[in-house]
Each structure stands twice: as C-alpha cells, then as structure tokens.
Amino acid sequence: MARILVAEKIAEPALQRMRDAGHEVDIQVGLSPEELIEAVVGAQALIIRSATTVTAQVINSGKDLVLVGRAGVGLDNVDVAAATEAGVLVANAPLSNVVSAAEQTLALILATARNLPQAHSALTQGRWERSAWSGVELQGKTLAIVGLGRIGRLVATRAAAFDMRLIGYDPYVTQESAAEAGVELVSLDEIAARADFLTLHVAKTPDTTNLIDAAFLAKAKATLRVINVARGGIVNEADLAEAIASGQIAGAGIDVWETEPTTESPLFALPSVVVAPHLGASTAEAQDKAGDAIADQVLAALSGKPVEFAVNA
Numbered sequence: 059m060a061r062i063l064v065a066e067k068i069a070e071p072a073l074q075r076m077r078d079a080g081h082e083v084d085i086q087v088g089l090s091p092e093e094l095i096e097a098v099v100g101a102q103a104l105i106i107r108s109a110t111t112v113t114a115q116v117i118n119s120g121k122d123l124v125l126v127g128r129a130g131v132g133l134d135n136v137d138v139a140a141a142t143e144a145g146v147l148v149a150n151a152p153l154s155n156v157v158s159a160a161e162q163t164l165a166l167i168l169a170t171a172r173n174l175p176q177a178h179s180a181l182t183q184g185r186w187e188r189s190a191w192s193g194v195e196l197q198g199k200t201l202a203i204v205g206l207g208r209i210g211r212l213v214a215t216r217a218a219a220f221d222m223r224l225i226g227y228d229p230y231v232t233q234e235s236a237a238e239a240g241v242e243l244v245s246l247d248e249i250a251a252r253a254d255f256l257t258l259h260v261a262k263t264p265d266t267t268n269l270i271d272a273a274f275l276a277k278a279k280a281t282l283r284v285i286n287v288a289r290g291g292i293v294n295e296a297d298l299a300e301a302i303a304s305g306q307i308a309g310a311g312i313d314v315w316e317t318e319p320t321t322e323s324p325l326f327a328l329p330s331v332v333v334a335p336h337l338g339a340s341t342a343e344a345q346d347k348a349g350d351a352i353a354d355q356v357l358a359a360l361s362g363k364p365v366e367f368a369v370n371a
C-alpha cells in the first residue's frame with residue numbers, strides 16, 4: 059500500500075479507483091509551499107493540477123516519490139528536470155482537456171465578438187443597452203492560431219464551422235500539416251497584419267513568454283481581439299491593456315493569468331475585455347478524463363508497469 063498525496067481537487071471516481079487498489083489517498087488541498095514540502099515526506103505519489111508548484115525542494119523532500127501526476131496538460135508548474143535528476147517520474151494527462159480548452163476558446167471568441175457578458179451584466183443590473191453592445195460577426199473574419207498542436211487544431215475545426223479564415227504560426231509544423239488542418243502557415247508579422255482574432259495554444263516557455271507584447275500589438279489591426287486560454291504571461295497583460303485602452307486593438311478574452319489566483323488586473327476595467335478565472339479545463343468531462351488518466355499513471359507506476367504518459371521516463 060502506498061500513500062498518494064492529492065494536493066488539488068481531483069474527480070472522485072479516480073480517487074476511488076486508487077483506494078480500491080489498496081492505496082491511502084491523502085487529500086490535502088490548499089497547502090502552502092512550505093506545507094507541501096512537509097506533506098510530501100513519505101508519499102509515493104503526488105497528484106496536482108495547475109495551482110500547485112512542484113519545485114526541486116518538493117521533489118527532494120519526497121524521498122519516497124515514484125511519480126508526480128499532473129491531472130491536466132501543462133507542466134510549467136513542475137520542475138521536470140529536478141524530478142528526472144531524482145529518478146521521479148512525471149506524467150500528465152495530455153488528452154484529457156483538449157476539447158474543453160478548444161470549446162472555451164470558441165466561447166471567448168464569441169463572447170468578445172458579441173459582448174455577451176457585458177450585456178448580461180448591464181441587463182441584470184437594470185440597464186437595457188442595445189446599442190452599447192453591438193458586436194461583429196465571425197464569418198469572413200481571420201482567426202490566427204498560434205500553436206497548431208492538439209488544441210489549436212480542434213479550435214481550427216470549430217472556427218471553420220463559423221466560416222472564419224484560418225491562418226497560423228507554429229515553428230514546429232510544416233505547411234502541409236497546417237494545410238491539413240485548414241490553416242495557412244504564416245509569420246508572426248503576417249499574423250499582426252491580417253488577424254481579426256488571435257488565439258494562443260502553446261506551452262509557456264522562455265521563448266513564448268511575452269510573445270504578444272507592445273511591439274507585436276503596435277503592428278496589429280485595430281479590429282484584433284486576443285484570446286488566451288493557454289498560459290498567463292504568453293500575452294503581456296500590461297501591454298495588452300494599454301493597446302486596448304488606446305484603441306490600438308479592439309479587445310480580448312482572457313482565461314489565464316500571469317499570477318494565479320488574481321483578482322486585480324488593468325484588463326478588468328476595460329469594457330471590451332471578457333475574463334474568466336482559468337476555466338479552460340473546468341468541465342465535468344475534462345475533470346473525469348484527467349482524473350482517470352492520472353489514476354492510470356499512478357497505479358501503473360506504483361505497480362512497476364510502464365507509465366503511458368510519463369514525460370521523463
């Protein structure tokens with residue numbers, strides 16, 4: 059029997075599967091970094107989502123750790139190099155929330171195009187504001203998809219159904235492969251020159267941090283709306299707020315933040331910005347899939363079997 063430390067909310071059926079396999083499922087949500095370093099002592103597996111940072115200190119304190127399981131896609135909150143060094147497997151659930159993230163992207167594209175949250179808010183506060191919240195159609199507009207991995211491609215399929223023109227940027231993808239997804243591969247400069255909507259589907263790395271900044275936004279069309287369901291910090295929030303406030307671009311739909319959780323941003327005061335508190339993967343389906351996939355990884359690792367989604371095996 060192993061102790062599995064669960065540091066964030068994970069779907070109950072996945073927890074039950076690990077209990078049924080005879081393991082102790084130790085749920086400790088909301089630990090501070092210091093508390094996590096203590097709680098991980100003696101645990102064989104650690105399960106997290108995006109709110110927990112697994113530092114080298116956490117890994118080194120978890121001397122019995124066999125696996126860190128990330129119930130989601132992004133691994134920017136795990137020091138994978140430190141885990142590899144310590145012989146600890148890191149696995150994620152790369153397929154679990156791709157549909158939810160793509161659907162959240164379309165929800166934000168539509169919400170920003172039609173100002174739906176703002177209109178809802180005005181009406182429920184007793185204001186009938188028809189002309190204030192007039193919007194734009196998606197048909198015929200150019201959507202730029204930065205990052206043509208699983209989520210970017212699901213966004214492409216869905217945006218094509220709205221008759222949007224699709225362009226994209228991804229240095230790891232060929233013209234042919236982009237064309238198969240219905241996307242014309244172009245440079246970032248061309249995206250700035252052509253896009254009415256821009257959506258990001260890349261991991262946060264030193265290369266993608268501040269990818270969308272004042273210099274990019276200065277070249278963009280006045281009709282541009284920026285959507286970020288990927289990771290905070292890929293878009294520079296201060297630069298984005300300034301570009302929208304000055305009328306340089308039209309608006310934004312932002313789900314992820316440079317610092318999370320956050321309740322303050324210069325973007326919150328802008329009427330053409332729609333925001334959410336990192337809800338891209340927050341659907342019943344995605345959470346079930348993420349929990350299930352991570353239970354598979356933990357159970358495999360604890361019984362010495364191959365771990366399908368290990369990123370550092």
Ligand code: MLT
Nearest residue numbers: 107108130131132155339
């Ligand atoms: C992910 O990387 O999987 C998403 O941001 C969702 C999450 O972490 O909960």
